[in-house]
Amino acid sequence: MKKDFLKVTDFTTEEILDTFKIALDMKADRKKYSEALKGETLALIFEKPSLRTRTTFDVGIQQLGGYSVYLSPAEINLGKRESVYDVAKNLERMVQGIMIRTFAHEIVEDMSKYAKIPIINGLTDYTHPCQAMADFLTLHEVKGEFKGLKLTYVGDGNNVSHSLMLAGARLGVDVTIATPRGYEPNLFAFAEATEAAKQTGAKIEVVHDPKEGVNGADAVYTDVWASMGQEDEAAERRRIFMPYQVNDDLMAAAKEGAIFMHCLPAHRGDEVTDSVIDADYSVVFREAENRLHAQKAVMYQLMHA
Ligand code: CP
Ligand code: NVA
Numbered sequence: 001m002k003k004d005f006l007k008v009t010d011f012t013t014e015e016i017l018d019t020f021k022i023a024l025d026m027k028a029d030r031k032k033y034s035e036a037l038k039g040e041t042l043a044l045i046f047e048k049p050s051l052r053t054r055t056t057f058d059v060g061i062q063q064l065g066g067y068s069v070y071l072s073p074a075e076i077n078l079g080k081r082e083s084v085y086d087v088a089k090n091l092e093r094m095v096q097g098i099m100i101r102t103f104a105h106e107i108v109e110d111m112s113k114y115a116k117i118p119i120i121n122g123l124t125d126y127t128h129p130c131q132a133m134a135d136f137l138t139l140h141e142v143k144g145e146f147k148g149l150k151l152t153y154v155g156d157g158n159n160v161s162h163s164l165m166l167a168g169a170r171l172g173v174d175v176t177i178a179t180p181r182g183y184e185p186n187l188f189a190f191a192e193a194t195e196a197a198k199q200t201g202a203k204i205e206v207v208h209d210p211k212e213g214v215n216g217a218d219a220v221y222t223d224v225w226a227s228m229g230q231e232d233e234a235a236e237r238r239r240i241f242m243p244y245q246v247n248d249d250l251m252a253a254a255k256e257g258a259i260f261m262h263c264l265p266a267h268r269g270d271e272v273t274d275s276v277i278d279a280d281y282s283v284v285f286r287e288a289e290n291r292l293h294a295q296k297a298v299m300y301q302l303m304h305a
Contacts, residue, residue, distance in 0.1 A: 003302050004112045004119040006105075008129045008166040009196055015301070016170055020137050023290070023297035030063060033296070036304050038065035040096040044122075045071045045087075047078060047102040048228045052264060053122045053130070056292040057099050057299075064296060066303075069095065078107060088114035097303045100124075103229055118302035120295075125159055125229065126186065131263045132163035133298065134290040136171055138283055139219055141290075142259055150174040151261075152217035152254070154210050154244050155271055156237070157185035160223045160263050165193035165204050172200035178213030179206065180240050210244050214254040221261040222246045222271045238270060247273045251281075259283050 004010060011019065026033055042061045046054065058068045078084055084107055091098055092115045100108050100119065105126035112119040121129055136146075143149060151168060153161045157179045165185065168175035175193070177185055184190075184206050193204045207213045214220050225241040226234040251258065260272070260282040268274055277284060 002116060002118050005129060005298050005302060006108050006112060006119065006121045007127050008132050008163055008170060009192065010129075011170070011301075013170050013172075013200065016133070016136075016167075019133065019294070019297045019301055020140065022300055023133075023137055023293040026063075026296050026300075027290075027293040033064055033300065035065045036300055037061065037096075040064075040066040040303055041094070042066060042068045042097045042099055042299065042303075043071060043091050043095045044068050045076060045078070045098060045100040045102070046122075047073050047076075047100075048123070050101060050122070052288050052291050053099075053101060056295055057122065060292050060296040061299060064299060066096075078102060084110045085114050087111070092116045097299065120298060120302065123159060125227070126189070127163045127166070128159045128263065129163050129166075130291065130295050130298065131160060132167040133294040134287050135164065135221070135261060135263070136167050136173070137290045137294050138261070138287045139173070139259075141286070142283055143218060146171045146173050149218045150176065150216055150255075151219040151221060152176040152178060152214045153221045153223075154178045154213060154246055154250070155222045155241060156225055156227070157183050157206070158223060158227050161185050162189035162193075164221065165189060166196060169193040169196035169200065169202050169204060172202050174203040175205075176213045176217070177206045178210045178244065179208065180244065181208055183240070210250055211253045214250060214258075217254040217258055219259050219261050220246055220251060220254050223263055224265070224267050225271055241271065245271060245273065246276050248275050251276055251279075257281075261287060264288055
């Protein structure tokens with residue numbers, strides 16, 4: 001049966017750990033898997049902009065011996081020029097996998113339902129699972145383990161926060177989300193993470209005081225205050241979120257030796273200061289690089305025969 005990667009919890013704990021093993025093997029030797037997906041093609045559907053996701057999927061499939069075809073909003077205009085069903089029914093006859101970055105999560109779920117080929121979520125308004133895979137791979141590389149770790153996400157309860165909760169739940173890492181009131185993570189995502197955490201003992205919590213949130217944190221994570229599609233709210237959000245800025249003062253309240261994480265792109269001076277993102281303890285570019293290795297391993301898991 002075909003397998004998709006729409007949410008981190010589509011993989012079991014064992015599957016995630018296996019994927020990390022493969023990712024590290026790929027990272028150690030870029031050429032070792034150069035025929036793993038020989039002749040396979042991945043369609044890249046983008047309805048929002050991207051630097052990292054586009055580059056890492058494009059380079060990643062090539063390093064595995066395959067090809068990508070990039071489809072911009074102008075080409076497809078999902079659901080408007082052509083229905084999701086019709087796009088799925090066309091592409092499944094032409095390519096061996098589809099990566100989609102879009103708005104509503106239902107679009108990737110529908111694509112998964114209609115297409116007979118694997119679907120990879122490259123970000124929806126609800127989740128960003130490939131990002132969380134790269135983030136937890138990075139966390140493990142830097143800290144050497146997952147056991148006993150606490151990651152605190154400070155800012156908007158958005159797609160990235162949801163994926164971090166789900167990944168923490170699967171991997172036994174405590175995840176605290178510190179948000180202003182009214183900007184908490186989606187209740188369904190929180191409930192799903194809490195349920196998944198029962199198997200690993202991870203503690204998933206939401207707080208409103210950023211200093212309380214980062215207390216004891218091994219990693220402090222933030223993301224933009226206005227996500228793609230929320231540009232109109234940027235000014236209001238800047239006012240509301242300023243007390244949640246990750247700056248030297250907030251980092252000083254985290255555990256000694258805490259690292260700083262961000263999915264990027266960053267809005268320097270808003271959610272994070274230069275002094276933090278450029279500090280020695282910041283691992284943001286390592287996370288970006290690990291997108292490549294983690295996604296190559298995800299593609300391998302879903303697409304190799
Ligand atoms: N972190 C991330 O997904 O970056 P892009 O939006 O540039 O792909
Ligand atoms: N939350 C951000 C993540 C970008 C990678 C957004 O959706 O725009």
